[in-house]
Amino acid sequence: MEYRRNAMARLEQAEELDLPIRLAATGGRAAGVLLAVLVTAGTLWAFTGSLPRTMTATGVIAPPPASRAAGEPVVVLYVARQDADRVTAGSAVSLAVPGVPPTAPAGHLRGTVSYTATTAAVRAAVTAQLPKDASRVPPGAALVVVRIPAGQVSLSKALPLSASVHLAPVRPVDLVSGS
Structure with missing residues (x-):
């Protein structure tokens, strides 16, 4: 009521x-x-706006071939095949050699991507170049060759290294839309 x-x-x-x-x-x-x-x-x-993007990779830095002894060291990075198309020639690369302090001359190097190979890396060649780090290289990885300006480092033998490849920035809306 x-x-x-x-x-x-x-x-x-x-x-x-x-x-x-x-x-x-x-x-x-x-x-x-x-x-x-x-x-x-x-x-x-x-x-x-834009977001910077980087990709990490494992690789090896080797002295220049005997045919061009005064040339630049050769850096080969191994990148997952599906990520290789995002790497373009001219992309900046930061290289770190394990066991070398970043303040040492060979500790932190900068270079640019020269080209990305169209064929996958052969597993035996990867294991031969990176015996301890071969497990970090994805199967069927693509080769990315990096150019380091002469004079940054002088090498007598090949050294494994890790790298950050700086990719083109992306708009946040592109990440959401998947393009």
């Missing part, structure tokens, strides 16, 4: 159609405006 009495009392009250509607308190309005600004800024950044 209590519900019926409350309902009847409500029906008998005058309607308040002439009063302004209060949708949110001042704090709620400020939070709504802040949320709108953040969503707008995020959307704008998604379409106009």
